Amino acid sequence: MTNATKTGHLYGYARVSTTDQDLSIQEAALQAAGCTVIRSEKKTGTTTKGRDALQTLIEFAHEGDTIVVTRIDRLARSIADLASIVRDLEAKGIALKATEQPIDTSTAAGRAFLQMLGVFAEFETAIRRERQMEGIAKAKSEGVYKGRKPSIDVVKVRELQAAGKGATEIAKALGIGRASVYRVMSGASA
Incomplete structure (x- = not known):
């Protein structure tokens, strides 16, 4: 059977950002879409580094196969990562589809929609980061947030230094x- 007549496999990829989030809804949607293999992981979507399940799936898939996600933000949160993933898939002849969005990289319209969604996902992440920083600034100005507690006991470092201990020993x-x-010994704050 040649590649032209062979229908590829559907492989699913599910991802949540934190360990307390549930993958079952995504996995069920991917099974319903006909995925024969589903790889899942609980990792941030802001980078592809450390996302072993995604890398394994991309390496495992072959020409004519399709990787399926529920939504594009499960795959990537930045345009750079999304573009890199799509380039890798296209180079291997692998399509990308989403169950909840009209994305299918085997069509021109699907590729265009994918690029637009990637822009919006990156924008949403940037807006969320800005709101978080605004909230922290407001909490600091109200005296509610003081940042994390110092991890270095400056007094203890100076006591040990005064007792004649070297940096390695301290x-x-x-x-x-x-x-x-x-840093403490030179007078800079830890």
């Missing part, structure tokens, strides 16, 4: 990095 004793000890 770092080991306090379970911190030598660079942090040096």
Whole structure:
């Protein structure tokens, strides 16, 4: 059977950002779409680094196959990552489809829609980040948020330094990095 007459396999990819989120809805949708293999992971979508299930799926799929997601934001949250993934898939002759969006990279309209959604996903991530920073700034101005607690006990570092201990010994004793000890010793804040 040649590639022209062979119908490829449908492989599903499901992703959530945090460990307390549930993958079952995505997995059920991918099964209903006819995916024979589904790879899932609980990783951030802001980067493709460390997303082993996605990488395995891309390496495993062959020409004529299709990778299916429920929504494009399950695949990538930035235009750069999305474009990179789509380029990798196209180079191998693999199509990309979404069950909840009219995305099918085997068609011109599907590719155009994919690119538009990628722009909106990146914009949404940037807006969310801006709102978060605004919220932190407001909380700081109201005295509600003071940032994380210092991880280095400056007084303890100085006590050990005064007792004649070196940076390496202080770092080991306090379970911190030598660079942090040096910052305290030089008078910079940790």
